[in-house]
Amino acid sequence: MSTSQTGAGSDPVEGAAVPAGSVVEAAAAPAVSTKKATRPDRSGEPLLQVENLGKHFPVTAGLLRRQVAAVKAVDGVSFSVHKGETLGLVGESGCGKTTTGRMIMRLLDSSFGRITFEGQDITKLSQQKMRPLRRDLQMIFQDPYSSLNPRQTVGSIVGAPFRLQKLQTESGVKKAVQDLLELVGLNPEHYNRYPHEFSGGQRQRIGIARTLALKPRLIVADEPVSALDVSIQAQVVNLLEDLQDELDLTYVVIAHDLSVVRHISDRIAVMYLGKIVEISDGHDLYAAPMHPYTNALLSAVPIPDPAGRRGRERIRLQGDVPSPLDPPPACRFHTRCWKAQDICKRIEPPLVELAPGHQTACHFPENAPAGATELVARAAAEQEASAPVAASGGRRHVGKHR
């Protein structure tokens, strides 16, 4: 990096600096949030499109490390994310939500399926070809303790993206980093401090500052607040929302806390054992969940109101999530589902749009409009007709993967 780069390199600095100022102003005049006043435009081409994406981790045995089985962590998920929108991915541990997030980031190679970012297929791009795109795709990690290098100063951590993308002169980087620290509500004078000098919430802010450094277009936040205390959680959630308004960010938020996800997401996808079982507008999902699993999840969340604990109808799932090594055939939820019938064990229910913008994969959906069962049956029949091809295609990919 040389100082002669200033001409070309100064843009990102200003880019980072401009929103910094404006968010500070916004913070000075708080309370009025324009959040959700303008709903993200979902008519145009999506920013991110995921089609039938899957990841099977091979299980090997013996001297030759022959593959004996596969952990079907993600098994064909499809969704799209539009600009300015927040998609929440929820599910229990082991449902594949983090794996999905890491595949979108290309931190993990997918076993099959397609990821399209801004119209470009990035599924098989090489590391080298991915590098320029990394500016636009960034990640917020769960654990603010292990995601920051303890030997580096905050300045060096937050400035790393600039160095890696060869964008700045040193003095310019310092200014940009300080603006970023201010943007996320940290004191810019803490530039030379080390991560251990900060609390958990502040560390998460450092991670967010690093994520924002290159003005990414899509941010995948993997459990961004679950390691934080309640009062700090709320601060970080508000910060993420403010930044979205200010910088027009697009989020994919992965979380297991259904109340946090509802709060920040426009649309929510519920995952179970590597599949999306329901995807819908946030409000509809919580007001009228269709999939029994979503119902069970929602009813399991403890409600912070002692008055409600006696009257509330509870659905209690029995047992644990089955192993993704050998998931149940057809509908994966049938082993724990109280509505399960014979068909659930034979035919996999496809993801069908039963209400505008509300898709669910269930033979016997709840809160569904009249005629939903027939709709599902027809879609299932269609899927059956074309299934053998798709299924064998999937398996072939597994075999290829080392």
Added chain:
Amino acid sequence: MGDKATGTLDEGAVGAGSSPPTAFLEVRDLRIHFPTDDGLVRSVDGLSFALERGRTLGIVGESGSGKSVTSLGILGLHNRRNAKVSGEIWLDGQELVGAQPDRVRRLRGRHMAMIFQDPLSAMHPFYTVGNQIIEAYRVHNDVSKKVARKHAIDMLGRVGIPKPDSRVDDYPHQFSGGMRQRAMIAMALSCDPELLIADEPTTALDVTVQAQILDLLRDLQEEFNSAIIMITHDLGVVAEMADDVLVMYAGRCVEQATVDEAFHRPLHPYTWGLLGSMPRLDRERSERLMPIKGSPPSLINVPVGCAFSPRCAYAGLNDGRSESERPELVELEPGHRAACHLPLEQRREIWESEIRSKL
């Protein structure tokens, strides 16, 4: 204690100066301090509460507020060489702080037991689940291995582990997270303890499993009539489980009330802050959360005056008393105590007009 502690457990009550209480568990002015190179860490600084059998006390607070230190203190699990414990803990008429470690050890497991947050690190990876339960049972009961094993299988079955007679010989890593937590509950309950301390028992678990475990604890409490201390940071869990709530901040109790009072008429700004910080599923989606500004204080340098004052939105309404004088925990209504300088009427008004509507 001056006299050599021998013989019956009842002698523990004699040496401790003040009168034994009527409640099943009573903690009086408990202080647990840790001298460190950086200064004295006042993890628990004057905590008092009482608990009856068959009731559940929820202790809420952020990390570092002294919740877990309190629970370890009750069980007598602090190393006396690096922890300074003072105050009184009365369990069923026996004082524990001044008691000999050996005496406390005989109570531990039999009369009081603990469920830890992370069952994978709380169980020994090298012994089977059954052996760990058998060991705990045989320490307190003079029975043969065979009888103890049968008891262990019984317990595992009772907490809902399928096929307990074969799973009893499994190692902890062969259990799933929810099952490990069940196994730990089985271990804690193996001697029918009267006091059960659950330290974040469901934090590491998924919501559906959490619901199962909470149901299990409720059922077992009904069966054994035990007193439960439920330590958690999740107000939802408290609302579901607890009869009484104790809110801790910086090692002290800032508010204590019945669960209905605490959620519907809280009288401390910190409790308001906790309630406002949570997105809630049972309400319309709010535009913004109302977080508490700043972060919890260091327990070495607890702010002078009210420890919460630097983060309190209403600290300025007290003519500087919040920064100079520590508010006492006073009983404002029967069973409802709070430590705040704001006049009670004003607090009620702020809650009704400013806070409640935004939750």
